[in-house]
Amino acid sequence: MSEATITKPRRILLLGGTGDSRALAERLAGRDDVEVISSLAGRTESPLPLPGALRIGGFGGVEALADFLTREGIDLLVDATHPYAARITDNAAAACQRAGTPRLLVERPPWEKRPGDNWISVPDTETAAKALPGLAKRVFLAVGRGELDAFAGLADIWFLVRTVDPPGDKLPLENCEVVLGRGPFEANGERALFLLHGIQALVTKNSGGEATYAKIAVARELGLPVVMIERPAHADGETAHSVEEALTWIEAQL
Ligand code: NAP
Numbered sequence: 001m002s003e004a005t006i007t008k009p010r011r012i013l014l015l016g017g018t019g020d021s022r023a024l025a026e027r028l029a030g031r032d033d034v035e036v037i038s039s040l041a042g043r044t045e046s047p048l049p050l051p052g053a054l055r056i057g058g059f060g061g062v063e064a065l066a067d068f069l070t071r072e073g074i075d076l077l078v079d080a081t082h083p084y085a086a087r088i089t090d091n092a093a094a095a096c097q098r099a100g101t102p103r104l105l106v107e108r109p110p111w112e113k114r115p116g117d118n119w120i121s122v123p124d125t126e127t128a129a130k131a132l133p134g135l136a137k138r139v140f141l142a143v144g145r146g147e148l149d150a151f152a153g154l155a156d157i158w159f160l161v162r163t164v165d166p167p168g169d170k171l172p173l174e175n176c177e178v179v180l181g182r183g184p185f186e187a188n189g190e191r192a193l194f195l196l197h198g199i200q201a202l203v204t205k206n207s208g209g210e211a212t213y214a215k216i217a218v219a220r221e222l223g224l225p226v227v228m229i230e231r232p233a234h235a236d237g238e239t240a241h242s243v244e245e246a247l248t249w250i251e252a253q254l
Contacts, residue, residue, distance in 0.1 A: 009035040010075040010254055013068075015092060016040055016050075019183070019211050020106050021080035023243045025050050033254060037072070041088070043144075045165045048182075065095035074099075076253055078246060080106040084144075084205050086234035093235035102253055105239045106246045108208035110231060116220045119228045125150035128203050128227045132157055135225060136201035140194065141176075142215060143203060143229070148172050151203075160197050184211035190218045203227040 009032060014021055016038045028036050029051035036052040039059075047056075059065040069077065079092045089105065096103040113119055120135075122128045125143060129150045132139060140160045141151060145167065151159065152172040159176040161167075167178055179193065193199070194215075202219045206228055219226045240246035 007033070009033055011073055012036045012076045012078055012250065013072070013074045014038045015077070015079045015081045015088060017043070017085065018080055018082050019209065020108065020243055020246075021078075022048070022050060024078065024080055024106070024246055025052055027243065027247060028052070028250070034250070037074075041085075059091075059095075062091045062094045062098070065091055066098040069095060069099040069101045074101055076250065077101050077103045078106060078250065079103060080246070083107055083110075083207065083231045083234075086232040089234040093237055103237055104246060104249050105237050106243070107239055107241065109241055110206040110208045111213060111216060114220065116223075117216070118220075118223070118225045120225060121228050121230055123230055124232075125229060128229050129154060131227050132201065132203070135227075138198050138200045140197070140199045140202045140215070141173075142212075143205060160193070160199060185214050187214040187217055190214040191221070194218055194222060194224070199224065201225045201227065203229070205229045206231055 012034055014025060014036050016022065017040055021038065025036055025038050028034055038050050038052060038054050040047055040056045041058060042056045059068055077092055077096050079089055081088050092103060120131050122131055125147045132154060137156065138158045141148070142162060145163055148161065149172050155174045157175065159173050160179065161171065161176050162179050162181050164182045166180060201224055202215060204215065204226060216226060238249070240249050
C-alpha cells in the first residue's frame with residue numbers, strides 16, 4: 001500500500017455563517033485529503049444545505065471549544081465568521097492557542113468610501129441610533145435582528161427591516177415593516193425597495209464583499225446618507241482576505 005493511501009485526511013473546523021464559509025466548504029468538498037466540519041451558531045432557522053459534516057450551536061466558551069478541537073482531532077481551524085461576530089473570533093483565537101491548533105481568519109476587506117458616498121461613520125449601533133433624529137424619517141435598517149433594540153426609542157422614525165426568517169415575536173420598533181430576504185442582493189431589487197418605501201437613509205454594517213454591496217451603491221445613486229457602523233475590534237492573527245487566499249493557506253498546511 002502506498003504512503004498516500006494510508007494518510008489520514010486532515011480535519012478542518014470551519015467556523016461559518018457567511019458566504020465565504022459556504023464557498024470554502026463547497027471548494028473543499030469531495031477531496032480525500034481533508035475532512036471539513038462546518039460550524040454554525042444556529043441563528044438562521046433553515047440554513048442552506050452545506051457539503052461535508054455540519055454541527056450547529058455554540059460550543060460553550062473558550063475551554064469547551066479547546067476541548068472540542070482536541071477531542072475531535074482538529075488539525076486546522078478556519079474562522080470564516082462575519083467580521084462583526086467578534087466574540088466567536090476571540091474565543092477561537094484563545095481556544096486554538098490552548099489546543100495548539102493552527103488558525104486562519106478569513107475576512108473580506110471593508111468597503112471603502114467612493115466619490116458621491118455620504119457616510120456617517122459610527123462605532124456601534126447605539127451611536128447609529130443617536131445619528132438618526134434630524135437625518136431621516138424613513139430608514140432602511142440593514143442590521144441583524146439582535147441589534148434592533150438600540151433603535152427602540154425612535155418613535156418618530158419609520159423603519160424598513162430585512163430578515164432571513166420571519167420574526168416570530170414582536171419587533172422592538174414602534175413603526176416598521178419587515179421584508180424577508182437572503183443575499184446576495186442585486187442593485188435593481190435594492191433600488192426598487194428604496195423607492196417603494198421612500199427610504200431617506202440607510203443604516204448598515206461594513207460587511208465588505210459583493211453580496212450585500214448593492215444597497216450602498218443605490219444609496220450613493222439616490223444621494224442618501226449611510227450610517228456606517230464600523231467593524232468591532234477582535235483578536236487578529238494570520239488572515240486571508242478572500243476564499244482563494246484561504247485555500248492557498250490550507251494547501252500550505254496540508
Ligand atoms: P458572536 O457574537 O461572535 O458569538 C456569540 C456566540 O455564538 C459565540 O460565543 C459562540 O457561542 C456562538 N457562535 C458564533 N458563531 C458560531 C459558529 N460559527 N459556530 C458555533 N458557535 C458560534 O456572533 P454573532 O455576531 O452572534 O454571529 C453569529 C453567527 O452569525 C456567526 O456564525 C456569524 O458568522 C454569523 N453572522 C453574523 C453577522 C453579524 O453581523 N454579527 C452577520 C452575518 C452572519 P459559544 O461561546 O457558546 O461557543
